[in-house]
Amino acid sequence: MTTGVARPERAGAPTPLDRATILSTAVALVDAHGLAALNMRALARELGVGTMSLYHHVPNKDALLDGIVEVLNEEIEIPDLESGSWDERARRMARSLRAVALAHPNCVPLLVTRPFSTAAALRPCEAAFQVLEEAGLGPDRAIVTLRTFVAYVLGFVMMESAGFLSGVGPDRDPEELLELGLPHLAVIASHLADRDINADFDAGLHLVELGLLSWLASGARPAGG
Amino acid sequence: MTTGVARPERAGAPTPLDRATILSTAVALVDAHGLAALNMRALARELGVGTMSLYHHVPNKDALLDGIVEVLNEEIEIPDLESGSWDERARRMARSLRAVALAHPNCVPLLVTRPFSTAAALRPCEAAFQVLEEAGLGPDRAIVTLRTFVAYVLGFVMMESAGFLSGVGPDRDPEELLELGLPHLAVIASHLADRDINADFDAGLHLVELGLLSWLASGARPAGG
DNA sequence: TGAAAGCATCGTACGTTGTACGTACGATTC
DNA sequence: GAATCGTACGTACAACGTACGATGCTTTCA
Numbered sequence: 465m466t467t468g469v470a471r472p473e474r475a476g477a478p479t480p481l482d483r484a485t486i487l488s489t490a491v492a493l494v495d496a497h498g499l500a501a502l503n504m505r506a507l508a509r510e511l512g513v514g515t516m517s518l519y520h521h522v523p524n525k526d527a528l529l530d531g532i533v534e535v536l537n538e539e540i541e542i543p544d545l546e547s548g549s550w551d552e553r554a555r556r557m558a559r560s561l562r563a564v565a566l567a568h569p570n571c572v573p574l575l576v577t578r579p580f581s582t583a584a585a586l587r588p589c590e591a592a593f594q595v596l597e598e599a600g601l602g603p604d605r606a607i608v609t610l611r612t613f614v615a616y617v618l619g620f621v622m623m624e625s626a627g628f629l630s631g632v633g634p635d636r637d638p639e640e641l642l643e644l645g646l647p648h649l650a651v652i653a654s655h656l657a658d659r660d661i662n663a664d665f666d667a668g669l670h671l672v673e674l675g676l677l678s679w680l681a682s683g684a685r686p687a688g689g
Numbered sequence: 690m691t692t693g694v695a696r697p698e699r700a701g702a703p704t705p706l707d708r709a710t711i712l713s714t715a716v717a718l719v720d721a722h723g724l725a726a727l728n729m730r731a732l733a734r735e736l737g738v739g740t741m742s743l744y745h746h747v748p749n750k751d752a753l754l755d756g757i758v759e760v761l762n763e764e765i766e767i768p769d770l771e772s773g774s775w776d777e778r779a780r781r782m783a784r785s786l787r788a789v790a791l792a793h794p795n796c797v798p799l800l801v802t803r804p805f806s807t808a809a810a811l812r813p814c815e816a817a818f819q820v821l822e823e824a825g826l827g828p829d830r831a832i833v834t835l836r837t838f839v840a841y842v843l844g845f846v847m848m849e850s851a852g853f854l855s856g857v858g859p860d861r862d863p864e865e866l867l868e869l870g871l872p873h874l875a876v877i878a879s880h881l882a883d884r885d886i887n888a889d890f891d892a893g894l895h896l897v898e899l900g901l902l903s904w905l906a907s908g909a910r911p912a913g914g
Numbered sequence: 915t916g917a918a919a920g921c922a923t924c925g926t927a928c929g930t931t932g933t934a935c936g937t938a939c940g941a942t943t944c
Numbered sequence: 945g946a947a948t949c950g951t952a953c954g955t956a957c958a959a960c961g962t963a964c965g966a967t968g969c970t971t972t973c974a
Binding site for chain 1: 921922923924925
Binding site: 656 | 798801802805806808811812814815818819828829831832833834836837839840841842843844845847851852854855857869870871873874876877881884889892893896897898900902903904
């Protein structure tokens, strides 16, 4: 019943339980069985350790969740400064963010819900602002842009893993949708199966990109303060 | 300690506990004290009812959460068919979605995490697809567009209520950020305080709109299948 | 080489959660 | 008036987070 991510078996040597091992095992556990399955007992069992031993490396479960956020942020690839144009690097970071989110879909709610507190969690943001500065954006517009991109990417992945419009999937009878007074959804339903989800993501990302380019071209902030 | 949303006091007549009352009270409770505070005992206490009485109207807690999603979707304003142009109505729905999300920020994770199963929850989607059809989008592009908008709006509100970059807020010392090797964030920090969040939302929304318009003008699907 | 100290590990226990179960009570029907 | 039924309620149990104290293993100094 283990998820396969075990630490080295106890072989006479002292068991090297540490924060990093705990966090990566927690991520693996959530990946395999969902956020609801993450509890201190199960995590300890996965590590072959007593429950309370965890508390010597993590003050409480909230800190454990924040640690997961940290781990995910560290997985985001930050492109070299010299590699390609700014928009190419921006796209690379967006895709990397999505790749991490897709690799750990069950963890994504944590990414959106919990604040980025540690320096490790903030590093990708730092890199993003660097790219946006190169793009010629001032602080205010950089903030709006980054938030828009991150909101799109994380929102997309969450809807993706939750099953976007799954209530309209091929399992549902189109005629039933008609009877419910949802004619457009009845049409949409047949197009929801067999989607190329990567293409859909890129299409939406491109849509946001187009907006940004159009925004940059206009030079003016479109609305409000 | 009640949130003020009580049902009619028992006055000799049998207590009229029903699903709708339970759901709206649950929403009020989550609004007031957060998702973590929503448990069957607290909800029953709020209603002046025994805990297990709830289970006669809601099969279990998961169904209760799905019911909350239903209530929120019913709060989304669906503009009349004859009122204004399609893009005006699209903007209205996006703002209404955000208004609902902002009125119940603690509930938003449910909106993103749980599938829309019931007809009531699907009705705003139906209206959205109607608008997008008027905009001249075929099913595939309509799906991409709706998902992009919803991902942006819900992602934005979640980050908003979780405190976007709250780890960089005015509470954090800018010099500390410099020492951590986060110079851009140190600059950004001063711009994070006193933001006009409504203007920020509209700016991001406008950014996505610009992309959609640009997309429509080009007529071709930008990427992939 | 021995003892002392310090920390990581673990077993136990308490309060809170979701909810299964059995029971009591009012309304409705014959 | 009696049988039926749906709803409300009290109790009870398993699983959760975690506070507490005792038990080791490792290291350090004499």
